[in-house]
Amino acid sequence: MSVAKLLVRVAEVEKINDLITRFRFVARDGGLLPAFSGGAHVVVEMEDHGTRRMNPYSLSGDPEDRTGYEITVRRDDAGRGGSIYMHRHVSPGMEMVISHPVNLFPLDGRAKKHLFLAGGIGITPFKAMIHQLSHIGAKWELHYATRNPALCAYGDQLKGPVHFYYDDLKSFIPLRDLLARQPLGTHVYCCGPKGMLSWVRATAAELGLPEHSVHFEEFTAPQPGAPFDVELTLTGKTIHVPSHQSLLEAMEANGVDAPYLCRGGACGQCECQVVKAEGQILHRDHWLTDEEKASNSKIMPCVSRFEGRSLAIER
């Protein structure tokens, strides 16, 4: 899908703490960037010494400020390399390409109150949402858990009804009591590590919070796995997916025009019909239903992989 990209220049690189760095992008032509809303992300393209990396990052700046976009990146030393590239090689003045903003984690305007639950780098979308709500005077509250005060990004800048928790100091979000005392009409938003998401999901369900009032940011970074081959029936190509590349990235590397938006198994844009699968699809997305996953009739190439004899998909 050949969608227009945004040509930007890196304006600022600020080390927030040992693991986290903030980047600010401005339009190369000096103009305003497209408007976005809190919770939106952009896909940042990186030319990492021959490997093209495309990672989604939440916009953490003020949605009212169209003179630049800010992202906040946590260095993941065990990851596939995108965050390490951002930390080591991106410097002010550098020209980069990013996607238009896409929002898969928007504020729900029906809420009477917005309750934010952040774990670690999960603070990024909430920073933008808090800016947005502050402009309209809506009611919000943030509960932000990090490992220790030194790793609490933006802790000094977040003003208002903000509560901090630190694992190392054995202080944890009192989730059950917190959710139990919320007034009717509260919408809950959670962004953090996988364990936190399932903790919040289970506790909210147990207390009877309406399912559609609990929102999750569920990007999954593509996990490496065994290499495999895939036949693309529409393109008429058979390509190889190496262990450290996703199926979507392998298609792109082979010049196949494949649609995408989130690259994290959440948006559904890259969904492909499976023509033939002799083996097992390792579904790792949050998009397909359990029935669809079990039927092996569809695959999300941004995060899911395949193990077995042969795979053919409609692309």
Place this chain on the structure above:
Amino acid sequence: MSFPPSIKSRPVYGVLSPRPGQAHLIIADGEGAGAVADLFASGPGIAERAHVLYTPGPNGTDDWAVIAGLGAAQAQRAASVPTLLFRLARVLLDAKAGTQCYLAGSEGLIGQAERDLMAQGVPHQDIQKEHRGSTVRRVQCVHCKGVTENVRTDPFQCSHCGLHLFVRDHYSRRLAAFQGVCIDAEEPGNIPPPVEKFA
């Protein structure tokens, strides 16, 4: 009972089933009392955390005795739908996010309670609704915007502006009303005889 398939905006109803919750807010009219009784029977833990608001149905059915016998922590009988909604507004002031909402009975009562819950930020998809009893409709005249309650015939005469209105299946959750459209706009005076469609 279920309604024949129609356009997408026509509400469809399910069967109330117990869900976990810190509190259970149950609103019913007329024959809806039976749905509430079935709910209590299938969810043994509900009664002790239940608050039931009940009013007789538009057809006069008053099953308050059924509600009163369920052993709910709180149960109140209102004299009419408007007085029930007045009480509901007070209940919602103190309600917590973990409140399960169940609505049962006629479409007018279900729709208006849903509208008031939605206004508090409760997603409509998470409000359980079961239709029982009367099928009379709450209809808004698209011309004068006046709402006529308990419409039995199609067409009917708007109780506000007097136009003769064709009753559509087109429904608004925000207004909790079906849409009524002038039936003789193109040929004034050509009004088909009213047919008793809703009872």
